[in-house]
Amino acid sequence: MPKLWDQTIEGHRQSVRNAILDTTAALVAEHGLLSVTMSRIAEGAGVGRATLYKYFPDxxxxxxxxxxxxxxxxxxxxxxxxxxxxxxxxxxxxxxxxxxxxxxxxxxxxxxxxxxxxxxxxxxxxxxxxxxxxxxxxxxxxxxxxxxxxxxxxxxxxxxxxxxxxxxxxxxxxxxxxxxxxxxxxxxxxxx
Amino acid sequence: MPKLWDQTIEGHRQSVRNAILDTTAALVAEHGLLSVTMSRIAEGAGVGRATLYKYFPDxxxxxxxxxxxxxxxxxxxxxxxxxxxxxxxxxxxxxxxxxxxxxxxxxxxxxxxxxxxxxxxxxxxxxxxxxxxxxxxxxxxxxxxxxxxxxxxxxxxxxxxxxxxxxxxxxxxxxxxxxxxxxxxxxxxxxx
The missing domain is CATH 1.10.357.10 (Tetracycline Repressor, domain 2)
Known part of the structure; x- marks a missing residue:
């Protein structure tokens, strides 16, 4: 795989990961820890649940x-x-x-x-x-x-x-x- | 019930309670928190399990x-x-x-x-x-x-x-x- 393509993928992964973390922090701040679910995180971050589970198990x-x-x-x-x-x-x-x-x-x-x-x-x-x-x-x-x-x-x-x-x-x-x-x-x- | 008898019962309760707490502290210190069970506490404090449960639920x-x-x-x-x-x-x-x-x-x-x-x-x-x-x-x-x-x-x-x-x-x-x-x-x- 050409190096540029590799970097694009890695950059994409980082930005998805950051969106997941930002969303989770916002959900905790707004609704409290116990209300946070994988479904809500996926929805807030704008990714599918299957994608979310590729990044984090829970x-x-x-x-x-x-x-x-x-x-x-x-x-x-x-x-x-x-x-x-x-x-x-x-x-x-x-x-x-x-x-x-x-x-x-x-x-x-x-x-x-x-x-x-x-x-x-x-x-x-x-x-x-x-x-x-x-x-x-x-x-x-x-x-x-x-x-x-x-x-x-x-x-x-x-x-x-x-x-x-x-x-x-x-x-x-x-x-x-x-x-x-x-x-x-x-x-x-x-x-x- | 005469007052003296009342005090004797209360004194007895306190000493059983203290024996339970002392035993538990010793068990935690010696074997770690996760090894402590109600049976071990009862045994160490020299009381029956039924008595222990009259003092503490868990x-x-x-x-x-x-x-x-x-x-x-x-x-x-x-x-x-x-x-x-x-x-x-x-x-x-x-x-x-x-x-x-x-x-x-x-x-x-x-x-x-x-x-x-x-x-x-x-x-x-x-x-x-x-x-x-x-x-x-x-x-x-x-x-x-x-x-x-x-x-x-x-x-x-x-x-x-x-x-x-x-x-x-x-x-x-x-x-x-x-x-x-x-x-x-x-x-x-x-x-x-």
Whole structure:
């Protein structure tokens, strides 16, 4: 098969897959997790049921694939935010601020029943490790400037940061999230 | 029925109930959640199966009752720790230190499958609110001394504290937990 044709097929597959995931996310947001069926997904995505089953065996598989795409998107976003800042301390602050905003936003979209399905997925644990390592590396870079405490190892500080910022999910406003980021950053500074 | 007789029956019921809960906790810890059956619980607690079913309809009900007892115990412990300290800032520090230790310990006992069963229980959400309110009140008392930042409301600081200290569950040692408590407390101090 010529290469161009191959790419066209792959591009088509990706766009069908994305349409399925987008539809599913919209159905969950609008009608709740329990109302989502393979028939409704097929209808919303504009594909036949037989086609849908060629992509995913069941609703849970669609949800997990959607969640994987979300997580990859968040990680890429945080990484891109970091890449825009030269100074290591400012870079850490920018990424933690972006993470607080993501934690705040995603919680509004997820219901707790959805979270219960998704958080058993081993890919979530992998993504959390990836995020942990990203923040730890930022802490290592920033601690060289003397702006970050050196009496606690970066691994432990990364756990502290990510757990503290998860509180963003419980906060009512973006302003409250920005205050949380400030408080969390103050815990990272060298002790007085 | 005479009152003394009534108390004896109630005391007996409590001790059977406690034996059931203790046995179940031990079975989960030793053999894992999925191996626990009503027959094994009855055998371990030294009661007949018919008696066990008079107390609890199924394994999940036993686990939820056990968890409720654990939570009540933790809250009473944190409250007692606070009662032993007069100075409001020291009191806050003592309670947060104790909470870090509880978060560290309980995670070692719970498997993630057990957590998935228990955390859907509305009593967990209630206990978390209770804990949140306890910490918020401690923050209000401590902020009157000027040791605690006043640019963020106590409710938001309480969310920060409890989320940050939940990182204790991921830490390898008691020493690491004490460092986490220090870092978390540093975030609470007035900004420089």
């Amino acid at each position: 609703v849970e598989a669609v949800l997990l694939a959607w969640h994987e795409r979300q997580i990859a998107g968040h990680l890429a976003h945080l990484s891109a935010v970091g890449d825009q800042v030269d100074d290591p301390t400012r870079r850490l602050e920018a990424v933690l601020t972006a993470f607080g905003a993501v934690a705040h936003e995603t919680h509004r979209h997820h219901g707790s029943e959805l979270a219960a399905v998704l958080h058993r997925d081993p890919r979530v644990a992998r993504a959390q490790r990836h995020l942990h390592d990203m923040v730890r590396d930022l802490l290592v870079d920033a601690s060289a400037t003397g702006d970050i405490r050196d009496d606690v190892v970066p691994d432990e500080l990364a756990s502290y940061c990510l757990h503290a910022l998860a509180a963003a999910a419980t906060l009512p406003s973006g302003a409250a999230v920005r205050r949380l980021v400030e408080v969390t950053l103050d815990g990272l500074r060298p002790p007085r | 394994v999940e009900a036993v686990l939820l009752a056990w968890h409720e007892r654990q939570i009540a115990g933790h809250l009473a412990h944190l409250s007692a720790v606070g009662d032993q300290v007069d100075d409001p800032t020291r009191r806050l520090e003592a309670v947060l230190t104790a909470f870090g230790a509880v978060a560290h310990e309980t995670h070692r006992h719970h498997g993630s499958e057990l957590a998935a069963v228990l955390h859907r229980d509305p009593r967990v959400a209630r206990a978390q609110r209770h804990l949140h309110d306890m910490v918020r009140d401690l923050l209000v008392d401590a902020s009157a001394t000027g040791d605690i930042r006043d640019d963020v409301v106590p409710d938001e600081l309480a969310s920060y504290c409890l989320h940050a200290l939940a990182a204790a569950a991921t830490l390898p040692s008691g020493a690491a937990v004490r460092r986490l408590v220090e870092v978390t407390l540093d975030g609470l101090r007035p900004p420089r």
